Amino acid sequence: MFATAARNAGKRLLEIRRSLIQTPQVTRSFSTALNYHIDSPDNNPDISWDFSDANKEKVREILSHYPSNYKRSAVIPLLDLAQQQHGGWLTVSAMNTIAKIVEVAPIRVYEVATFYSMFNRSKVGKYHLLVCGTTPCMIRGSREIEAALLKHLGVKRNEVTKDGLFSVGEMECMGCCVNAPMLAVADYSKGSEGYTYNYYEDLTPERVVEIVEMLKRGETPPVGTQNPERIRSGPAGGNTTLRGEPKPPPCRDLDAC
Ligand code: FES
Numbered sequence: 001m002f003a004t005a006a007r008n009a010g011k012r013l014l015e016i017r018r019s020l021i022q023t024p025q026v027t028r029s030f031s032t033a034l035n036y037h038i039d040s041p042d043n044n045p046d047i048s049w050d051f052s053d054a055n056k057e058k059v060r061e062i063l064s065h066y067p068s069n070y071k072r073s074a075v076i077p078l079l080d081l082a083q084q085q086h087g088g089w090l091t092v093s094a095m096n097t098i099a100k101i102v103e104v105a106p107i108r109v110y111e112v113a114t115f116y117s118m119f120n121r122s123k124v125g126k127y128h129l130l131v132c133g134t135t136p137c138m139i140r141g142s143r144e145i146e147a148a149l150l151k152h153l154g155v156k157r158n159e160v161t162k163d164g165l166f167s168v169g170e171m172e173c174m175g176c177c178v179n180a181p182m183l184a185v186a187d188y189s190k191g192s193e194g195y196t197y198n199y200y201e202d203l204t205p206e207r208v209v210e211i212v213e214m215l216k217r218g219e220t221p222p223v224g225t226q227n228p229e230r231i232r233s234g235p236a237g238g239n240t241t242l243r244g245e246p247k248p249p250p251c252r253d254l255d256a257c
Contacts, residue, residue, distance in 0.1 A: 042091070042123075049093035055085055055192060059101065071102040075112050078102065079119055084192035088128050089120040117171065125160045125167035126189040127215050132182050134173035140180040141204075146170070148205035152212060165216065176201055178233045179225050183208060185215070202227035 051059055058081055066073045075098060082094040090113055099106040113119045120128070131137075131146045146157070149168050153161050160167045176182045179201030187196045200211055202225045214221045229236040 043093075045092050045096060047091065047093045049082075049086075049091055049097050051082070051097070052085060052192075055081055058192075063101075072104050072108065074102055075104075075109055076116070079109070079113055081192060083119060084188065084195045087126070087191075088124040088186060088188035089122060120169075122158075123160055123167075124169070124186075124188070125165050126187070127166050127212075128186040128188065129166060129168045129212070130171040130174075130184040130186065131168065132172070132174050132176070132180070132184070133170045134177075136173070136177035137181040142181040144205050145181050145183065145203050145208050148208055149212065152209045166212065174199065179230075183211075185211075187215075198223045201225045202230060 059078065062074050062077045062081070063071060078098045078101065079090060079095070082098060083090050086094055092110075095109045095113055096106050099109045102109075113121060129149060131142055131149065133142055133146075146168065150156065153166050153168065155161055155166070155168060157168055157170065171184060174182065174184055176199055181203050182199055182201040183203055185196075185198050185200065187194075187198065200208070200221065200223060203211075204226075207226045211221045211226075224232060227236060
């Protein structure tokens with residue numbers, strides 16, 4: 001029975017693959033996607049890319065954390081540094097440079113950069129706004145937060161505003177569900193030296209627009225909860241339990257022992 005199911009699944013996969021190959025539109029879109037990655041005017045392997053002098057020092061520091069025969073372990077921090085230096089996204093040349101530094105085939109770097117969603121392989125805004133789309137944030141209105149952002153900025157998801165300042169993306173749970181819905185702002189406006197990654201929590205559609213306007217004016221909105229009734233993740237309006245001294249008796253009568 002298992003063998004039959006496996007045979008059927010194999011047959012179905014083959015059919016799907018054949019139908020994709022025979023559909024010119026799909027073939028075209030595959031090749032366009034591939035070309036976009038390696039062969040657009042601002043992203044192709046002929047553009048030379050290197051770490052800045054200040055970051056070369058950081059590269060040495062990062063590599064010093066790993067044994068010399070395991071340089072490849074430094075791929076993620078190096079990609080992160082390259083992305084900060086390059087205004088929030090990674091070109092194929094940047095990935096190739098990292099492959100040379102850690103002495104691996106470029107594909108080993110591409111496969112890491114394409115796996116993790118925090119690495120962007122196309123341009124983003126100086127402020128990359130990441131709306132959490134996972135269930136707790138969704139239940140608490142993240143779709144409305146995203147809609148308010150897209151409408152206010154006049155872009156679609158993953159598009160960059162004409163002034164290059166903002167782009168809106170989506171992330172999965174960022175570990176802040178208790179203050180849902182939330183937004184993370186990756187701020188590439190000051191290069192790798194001034195890079196910050198801030199959380200804005202307990203958002204409303206109106207508040208998220210105010211935050212964007214503050215960023216536009218070069219201000220730094222207060223991070224964390226945006227609900228004035230809450231302190232960090234505490235209950236809105238203050239504590240409702242455990243407000244006095246705990247009352248005796250202890251759980252056991254120790255004198256009885
Ligand atoms: S679901 Fe949004 S932070 Fe966890």
